[in-house]
Amino acid sequence: MDVTxxxxxxxxxxxxxxxxxxxxVAQYERAEGLVVFTHTVVQPAHEGEGIGSTLVRAALDDVRxxxxxxxxxxxxxAAWVRRHREGYGDLVAADPQG
Structure with missing residues (x-):
C-alpha cells in the first residue's frame, strides 16, 4: 500500500x-520550538499494518x-521513539508541562 x-x-x-x-492521524500542539504529540489513531481496519509507524517516522522526520x-x-x-532511540532520541525534548 502506498502511504503518504x-x-x-x-x-x-x-x-x-x-x-x-x-x-x-497524529494530533499535535505547537509550542515554542516544539511539536507536542498528544494522540495517535490508526483506523481499526488498518491496525497491525505498520501505518502508525510510517506516520510517526514521517512526522518526526518533518520535525527534524x-x-x-x-x-x-x-x-x-513515546513507545515508538523508545524503540528507535538511536535515530530519533535526539529529537525528544522535556515536556514543558512536567
Missing part, C-alpha cells in the same frame, strides 16, 4: 493516507527538517 504522510497544520495533525482514504524538537505525550509515539 502530510502535515495538516489547520487541523493540528499529521495524516497518513492511501489515495483519498484516511488511514491514521524544521529544526524543532518533539515531546511524545502520546503513548504510541
Amino acid at each position: 504522510v502530510t502535515d495538516v497544520p489547520e487541523r493540528d495533525r499529521y495524516e497518513a493516507r492511501a489515495g483519498a482514504e484516511l488511514l491514521a 527538517r524544521q529544526g524543532l524538537r518533539a515531546v511524545p505525550r502520546c503513548p504510541f509515539v
Whole structure:
C-alpha cells in the first residue's frame, strides 16, 4: 500500500493516507520550538499494518527538517521513539508541562 504522510497544520495533525482514504492521524500542539504529540489513531481496519509507524517516522522526520524538537505525550509515539532511540532520541525534548 502506498502511504503518504502530510502535515495538516489547520487541523493540528499529521495524516497518513492511501489515495483519498484516511488511514491514521497524529494530533499535535505547537509550542515554542516544539511539536507536542498528544494522540495517535490508526483506523481499526488498518491496525497491525505498520501505518502508525510510517506516520510517526514521517512526522518526526518533518520535525527534524524544521529544526524543532518533539515531546511524545502520546503513548504510541513515546513507545515508538523508545524503540528507535538511536535515530530519533535526539529529537525528544522535556515536556514543558512536567
